[in-house]
Each structure stands twice: as C-alpha cells, then as structure tokens.
Amino acid sequence: MPKLDLAFAALADPTRRRIVARLARGRTRVTDLALPFEMSLNAVSKHIKVLERSGIVKRERLGREHYLQLHGSPLREVVQWVSRYERFWNEKLDSLEEFLANQPDEEQSS
Amino acid sequence: MPKLDLAFAALADPTRRRIVARLARGRTRVTDLALPFEMSLNAVSKHIKVLERSGIVKRERLGREHYLQLHGSPLREVVQWVSRYERFWNEKLDSLEEFLANQPDEEQSS
DNA sequence: GACATATTCAACCATTTAGTTGAATATAAA
DNA sequence: TTTATATTCAACTAAATGGTTGAATATGTC
Secondary structure (H helix, E strand, C coil): CCHHHHHHHHHCCHHHHHHHHHHHCCCEEHHHHHCCCCCCHHHHHHHHHHHHHHCCEEEEEECCEEEEEECCHHHHHHHHHHHCCCHHHHCCCCHHHHHHHCCCCHHHCC | CCHHHHHHHHHCCHHHHHHHHHHCCCCEEHHHHHCCCCCCHHHHHHHHHHHHHCCCEEEEEECCEEEEEECCHHHHHHHHHHHCCCHHHHCCCCHHHHHHHCCCCHHHCC
16 A cells, blocks of 8 residues: 555544554653553554554564654655645635635534 | 543544545545545545545535535544653653664554 | 563454446426 | 436455464573
C-alpha cells in the first residue's frame, strides 16, 4: 500500500491519534503506552504496528522492553498533501462557495 | 464517527484523493468525475458519499445532474491536527532521533 | 533452573470497506 | 408518452479492521 494511504489510514483511528499525542511527549514502553487505554494490551500492540507500518512510529528494542518513538516525516507528507488545497479554506473561490461557507453547516456540528 | 476520523479515513484511499485533486480544479458532475476511473460509476458514487460524509465534498443538485465541489474546512482541521507535531520533522530532538533520521529509511521507499 | 515480566503471534469474531451487478428513481428530450 | 440520461439504492462478495482470548517467545530475576 502506498505510503500516504498508510499514514492517513493510521491517523483515522482515535486510539492511534492518542498514541501519537502520547509519544509526542516522549519515548515510551509498550506497556506504559497501553496503560491509559480501555482495551487489551494486545489491541494497543496492534495499533502500534499499524503506526509502525506507516512509518509514524519507530521501535527500539532494549532487552525485553520495546521503546516507541514518534517519527515525523510521514506526518510531514500528510500535511504537504493536504496543504495543496489550502486555498479552499482561505479564499472564497466564487459566490456559491461563499454561500455554502456561510451556511450553518449542520454536518460539522458533531 | 468523529469528524476528524471521517476526514482522515476519507483521504486514506487513493481514488478519493484523486477525486479531491480533480475537484480542486473545479465543480464537476458525478459522471464526468467518474470517467477517468477504471471502476464502475457506482463505485465512484460510493467514494463520493464517503467524501460527503466527511464534509470534504458538497453536492448541489441541478435537475438530474449533481455537481460536486470541494469544501476546505475538514482539510484545514486535518492539517491543524497533524501540525501539532511539526517539531518532529523540523527539529532534531535528541541524538537517537537524529540518528534515525539519517538512516536510509527502507520502510519509506515504496 | 524456576518464575515473572514484556511483548508478540495465532485464531477467532463482528463490522466495515471497496468493489461488483441489477433495479429503481428522477429528470430531460423526442 | 416513450425513450434516454444521470444518479442512487439494494444485495451480494471478498478482504481488511479492530477487538477479543490464549499460547508462545524472549528477557530478566531469584
């Protein structure tokens, strides 16, 4: 699967985004990382593997402990891809878009 | 499903990213949008619905034709979320990260 | 060696996803 | 009103996903 697919898919899960947020605060062992999650260690282990496959997380084995660390470059590519469309949220391209932008926008309330 | 989940998941598919790229060049009818894709019109119609559910695409019905248009705000939120971790690709946080960043990085070659 | 800890592997399950084909609906044109 | 066009809906399928439990592996400690 292409790199960008893996990165977007990895970030589509809230548990994995929490893992990213946690790792941004520093290197962490698998068990410690899993602690705050209301799911089995195995489930967290799978999420970590998804993040690893995308390149967002790197693993370093020290004895029986595995330390995980954030690796930014796939995140940079995600931002680079999406940023190409920045003008769609900065500019009013035509009157229709302006009209839509000023609507209550009910789909986005949740 | 939370908004951000839907936006990331929508962008995880290469067909849908092509649709976004196409819509960035202007409003398009469903049939015209589907033309370049090597899959059924129905499949493209489903992809459009995924993008719509995420708020990235808006639909405007004109008679029997449905015109599709890019809507930037979910993209902005994606960028905002990922950008929190910008320092992970701009800075060398410690010697280990620097070491990893300078490796051949084989996972990312595909 | 025996036990405990850290982590993954394997098998299973329910749900979602991405595609298909065929039928239905709505609008336009003849 | 008949026919063609634009699009979705419904049903199906195969594969992927996110979770579980139980067993395996590897390492550290007594």
